[in-house]
Amino acid sequence: MDESPDLPDLSDMLQFPLSSPGGACLVSLSLMTLGRLSVHVSIPKQIVVVDSSLVDNEVVKSMAALEEDDDDDDGDECDGRKKLQVNAHQASHTNYLLMRGYCSPGIDSSCQDKPVITPSRLVVKFGDPASATCVACQQACLPLNESIIDMEISLGTPNINGSTVSWTVNQMTEWQLTPKCFYTTEKVQCCTNLPITVYKPPESVSFSIKPSGPLIEGSEVILQCDVLNVAPAKNLTVTFYRGQRSLGEEKSSNTTKKPVNEAFSSNYNISKDDNQVQFWCEAKLELGAEGPQPPLVVKSDNLTATVYYGPELKVPADPAPVSIVRGEPLHLTCVAEGNPKPRYNWTLPSNKAHSSVTDLKIDSVDFQDGGQYVCTVSSNGNSVSVRFDVTVQEPPESVSFSIKPSGPLSEGTVAILQCDVLNVAPAKNLTVTFYRGQRSLGEVKSSNTAKKPVNEDFSLSYNISKDDNQVQFWCEAKLELGAEGPQPPLVVKSEKTTVSVHWKPTDLETTSKPSDDAPRWKLCRFILCLMLLVSASV
Structure with a gap:
């Protein structure tokens, strides 16, 4: 029986069952370490x-x-x-x-x-x-x-x-x-x-005018609108106003998305009509249909402008001459507009300063009040003047008529018709007219330039005829002072003088117009005829 190979001694090693937690992971790592296991990992192309x-x-x-x-x-x-x-x-x-x-x-x-x-x-x-x-x-x-x-x-x-x-x-x-x-x-x-x-809506909106302080008519100023802490600035529009009238819009070109401070300006020409007018501006954040409706609007406080202008006369600088009768009241008016309030100074014909008011009044004028009155109006370092030419007139104290030579006049003689005007002024405006009944015989004008009252004599030559017998002659003095003087002009008439004319008698059978003695001749003829009849009857 073959002997089996010697197995390694595992007595000193830790045994880790495959079925225990992490066992599969440990086996995989062990196999990878021994080169017995390879792993291919694929990452989708859509993910980096x-x-x-x-x-x-x-x-x-x-x-x-x-x-x-x-x-x-x-x-x-x-x-x-x-x-x-x-x-x-x-x-x-x-x-x-x-x-x-x-x-x-x-x-x-x-x-x-x-x-x-x-x-x-x-x-x-x-x-x-x-x-x-x-x-x-x-x-x-x-x-x-x-x-x-x-x-x-x-x-x-x-x-x-x-x-x-x-x-x-x-x-x-x-x-x-x-x-x-x-x-x-x-x-x-x-x-x-x-x-x-x-x-972010504007934190505040303020309005100012440069230069500050009172403004001068005709000058160009800068209207400025300062918008603080607003976002996004590119959606911001500022509108300048004069009262309720829009002066124009300014848009921001700032593309910053975070809050910023923006300043907008507009040039404006100042006129006197802007005095005490309120100027202001408003900032509007327009964010489209998805934004607040109506768009967010923040207004500045109103600034009331003070404008210096004038003075500007409200009366003609060279008014028509003024004619006034001695003893009557004189009233001259000098009115101007300006800011600051105009100051008035009157200079009288005597070159003496007078009251600093718009109206100059003299209760009763005399001849020394005639001449030129100058009203000087001052404001804001400028001045204008009005000049009044005043003529004080005196109606004739009396007008008398006479014929020279005096007494009964002879037919065919040249008589002098004379009109005496006493204590009249100004004589250069005097015209005397001579009358025969209601028929004018002619006018005579005075050449006297004296402004104070004078006595004036006027005369006119006239050929006497028997037709002038028992006719009334007279004269009138007219003081013509123009459209500014009394209307109708002042007229003073003389007393009427009845003329007696002597002339030679003419043939009784004449068919000419009988004289005033014709009735007596007829009576004589009647008496003579009556006597002849009486004597014949006897």
Whole structure:
């Protein structure tokens, strides 16, 4: 009987039953150590695995750069995105890291059955909750046990239920994030982005005008609107207002997604009509149909503008001359508009300053009050003047008429008609008219330029005829002072003088017009005839 080979001594070794926990694993490791067992591991093409300990700084930098690009992409899909390249020596089958959100080489980015996210776009106020639901596919990701369905997001919690992924976040605390809903099968990988706009209303809006202080009419100023701590600035529009009238809009070009301070300005030409008008601005954050409706609007306080202007006259600078009768009241008005309130100073004909009011009044004018009155208006370093020319008039004290020579006049003689006007001013405005009955015989004007009262004599030659016998002659003095003077002009008439004219008698049979002695001749003829008849009868 052959002797059996010597078996190794196992008395000092630990026996580990194959059926005990970990026994199969121990057997597999033992066989692999002895080279009796080999294992082949296959990694799907759709998944990139990276040994996190081997990813150098440049790879990390490239991942960060791609994340920033994703945040600026507001598109709904992830097709055509950049692909992160990982070298072969960086791949590992031990400690692995899934490159989330990046399409790996060989993935079909033109898949038709894409994930659908509801809502397709989110607008969320910073600090508020948010949620979205993703249906990964209709058919392409089925059966589910052969697919990977998930949502990549840096904030909140995704909840997967079959092909539906629900995402919720209790408080939005990030300014830049773009959730990506995706599914992966052996043949295709599809993903859809959810654009999210995180906003913050303006903390405050303030309005100012530069330069500050009182403004000057005609100057150009800068209207400025400062908006503090607002996001995103690219959705911000500022409108400037004058009262309730819009002066124009300004939009921000800042693409920063985090809160910023923005300043807007607009040029404006100041006019006097802007004095005491309220200027202001409003900031409007327009976030589209998914944002607050109506859009968020924050208004600044009103700023009341003070504008210096003028003075501007409200009366003619060269008014028509003023004529006034001695003893009557004089009232001159000088009105101007300006800011600050205009100051008035009157200079009288005597070159003496007068009251600083808009109206100058003299209760009873005399001849020394005639002349030029100057009203000077000053405001804001500027001045304007109004000049009044005043003429004080004196109606004739008396007007008398006479004929030279005096007494009865002879037919055919040349008489002098004389009109004496006493104590009249100004004489240059005096006109005397001579009358025969109601018929004017002519006018005579004075050439005297004295402004104080004078006595004036006017005369007119006239040929006397017997027809002037018992006719009334007279004159009138008229003081014509223009449209600004008394209307109708002042007229003073003389007493009427009845003229007696002597002329030679003519033939009794003449058919000419009898004189005033014709009745007496007829009486004589009657008496003579009566006497002849009486004597004949005797």
